[in-house]
Amino acid sequence: MKWFHASSRITGAAAGLALLLHAPTVFAFVEDVCFPSGGGTPFNCAPLPQACQPLGTTSAACLAAASLELVGDQTVGASQIGAKRSMIHADSVNLLAQAAGFSVDDANWISAYGEVPDYGQFEPTDMQGQPLGTYQTADLEGFKRTSFALGGPLFHYIPLYNGGSATAPAGVDGLHPSTQDASTEYFLTHVRSWAMAGGGTSPPICTAGLTVESANGDYATGSTCFTQGGQPALIDWTWDFPGTNSYTFNSGLQVLDEPDGGAVVLSTDFDTVVGNGAARVADARLGIYAHVLADRISHHACTDTSSMAGPTDGGSSTWSESETASPYCAQTYHSLFHVWETGVDFTGIPSADRTTEAALDAMYDEMVAFATARQTLRPGAGDAATKSALVSAMLTALEVSAADARVTAMAQVACDNGYQPFPGAPACSSSGEGGADAAGSDGSTGSDGSTSSGGGAQDNGGGKSGSCGCSLLTATSSLPMVSFAAWLAALVALRRRARRR
Secondary structure: OOEEOEEEEOOOHHHHHHHHHHOOOOOOOOOOOEEEOOOOOOOOOOOHHHHHHHOOOOOOHHHHHHHHHOOOOOOHHHHHEEEEEHHHHHHHHHHHHHHOOOOOOHHHHHHHHOOHHHHHHHHHHOOOOOOOOOOOOOOOOHHOOOHHHHHHHHHOOOOOOOOOOOOOOOOOOOOOOOOOOOOOOHHHHHHHHHEEEOOOOOOOOOOHEEEEEEEEEOOOOOOOOOOOOOOOEEEEEEEEEEOOOOOOOOOOEEEOOOOOOOOOEEHHHHHHOOOHHHHHHHHHHHHHHHHHHHHHHHHHHHHHHOOEEEOEEEOOEHHHOOOOOHHHHHHHHHHHHHHHHOOOHHHHOOOOHHHHHHHHHHHHHHHHHHHHHOOOOOOOOOOOHHHHHHHHHHHHHHHHHHHHHHHHHHHHHHOOOOOOOOOOOOOOOOOOOOOOOOOOOOOEEOOOOOOOOOOOEEEEEOOOOOOOOOOOOOOOOOOOOHHHHHHHHHHHHHHHHHOOO
């Protein structure tokens, strides 16, 4: 008996090219704020390419340009990038947590751990990209997006379960996923249950999210991780670049770290590795779950067509995310969809691809649910009008095209609503903005009870800068298919153009 994950063509041909160019493959809600390696003003990691304007363009040239923007590091060489972060996983999660009722300190830890699945370890920086020296997370390599051997990518490309069929689950809507439907959204439900527990070893966090069959018949919420006759079962995953790369995991407890020459650290040690008390552990779990939820939405165009099935004795069960089944699993559309997630006018994006709006909406609801469970819910936080107003203001801030102005705009939304900005972002002014517990932009408290201060107040930085003012595709416009030949030709042309610069 085993689980078998097959033909996961998530990145397609461009991923192979990325490897040849020694550039990193990117994942969901990719970093949008980058800092120069020597310090300096933040810039956009992946701005909307000229070939993709007006917004909504999906030509072969646009798709190739978007891929180069994210995978080829064409804006600036990878060696020139110092710190970076995603404003969805960091700044947005921080603000939503405070809005739900979490303290500034809790929100800072939740959002710091919200970046752990991308980096393994994360520490906020100031506006010059310099480490703050506070809110540095524990090192949790097993969750990292590039920890292929440990199953880290599954925390980004969220697998679905479809009960043994080789087809996608019926009725799945990844733009608005059901966070508690273990029959289909098994991985999302698995991580949520672990996060909601707050601490302890039950329920467990398992490799690929697989548990023994529960009383409800799902493989996400069982009491222990999946085994075969008391022994680990094989989980096979094939990821197709140009060429095939196969990974085999053992079912069981998620590995947190596998240091060279050291003992493997398993998820039963999560609370100890994070340390610093029950609240810190609960914050860390919630941050990781918030990341998984956002990534499920970000990659929904691909993963809605995927399926996870099994186990079967014959090894015939499959999880398939195939470029054949959906072009949206290819690096081309994958990159374009990420470019559409920050720094653009979201109204110009087809409604099915407005992942930023959907993610903020879902994460707000979940922050309210977790704040309720921890008995820290802010009065009125569950009101629809309150949610709508805040999410709308956040979306407007995330539309600002310049990276530094976008960070400042989001910080201003926090201050306007009586909250604190993400650590290292411009602080609220001294006029009383930011609430009674304001303690600088990082809101951190030292061991002696003192507070650390962020930078001075700054203006909003303007509205939706960079709007092209030209006609856009409507929300009902369909995305055209692009042949590999056309895409490759455009890619080569763009690459030659880049070399001439």
